[in-house]
Amino acid sequence: MIRNTRQRTAVNAVFDELEGFHSAQEVHARMRAAGDSIGLSTVYRAVQALVDDGELDSIRTDAGEAIYRRCSARHHHHLVCRACGRTEEVEGPAVERWADRVAGEHGFVDVTHTLEIFGTCAACHSAGAPSADQPG
């Protein structure tokens, strides 16, 4: 059975305070800095449990790092600022239908998808942010 521990509660609470995506390492550092005593392994275990419970959503950065944020229940995608990390949740029913349809046309079943949009947000753009590319 799953136990309530100080650490799990604390990790969960961190994501109440935080906007956008954050890595396990960052969460660990924040907690340590705030005086919480917790091990890095425990943070990893906690975020994974929260993802399994549907409490957190996770995506992977271009650099291969897993990042997490508190996630609303309905299916959606993310619009992420490359410069500041600011994140918007976006929905597109037509895209959902397209993905399922195109997969079905190829004979695929049990279909899921990942979709992330990256750009420079208005604030960062007016501040003069750099740019980057994404494979297709």
Add this chain to the structure above:
Amino acid sequence: MIRNTRQRTAVNAVFDELEGFHSAQEVHARMRAAGDSIGLSTVYRAVQALVDDGELDSIRTDAGEAIYRRCSARHHHHLVCRACGRTEEVEGPAVERWADRVAGEHGFVDVTHTLEIFGTCAACHSAGAPSADQPG
């Protein structure tokens, strides 16, 4: 300037023989097994150069590993079988427009996106493959 070397030519050639996505490590192992002498660093440098040249497309697995395949020039996405790794290139102009539009509505500029569809292909499904989930 960029030089033609035996190694770069060989890495490029490997992707002529191969369907679907393959990791740098796998390519290295294949080449070694086939008697080619090449260093792992060189394979990494070669695949990255090929990605930069638009010769290869790269995506990242759930496990965080970068995988590569020979890629047609036009912008597209991938429909990947979770069981056998078989990959179809798919296009959806409407999805492209949607991504740009929704990003623009939020004030984002310099917009790119990633979109991958996962499922079980017909062959694997009739063979009775397992299933998995993908975050949203």
Add this chain to the structure above:
DNA sequence: GAGCATGTGAGAACTGTTGTCGACTGCGAG
């Protein structure tokens, strides 16, 4: 409270990837 399955965490181990640096080599200049 007692018993014990479950969770913790410091550190080691692992994985994919990148950096280092002396040796090597493609290739344009002469």
Add this chain to the structure above:
DNA sequence: CTCGCAGTCGACAACAGTTCTCACATGCTC
């Protein structure tokens, strides 16, 4: 066809993120 050298190679070390190990601690049930 040399020569010279910037570009390249590759064994190896270093790195970053993540997972494993295992002795110890602690929620939960009874």
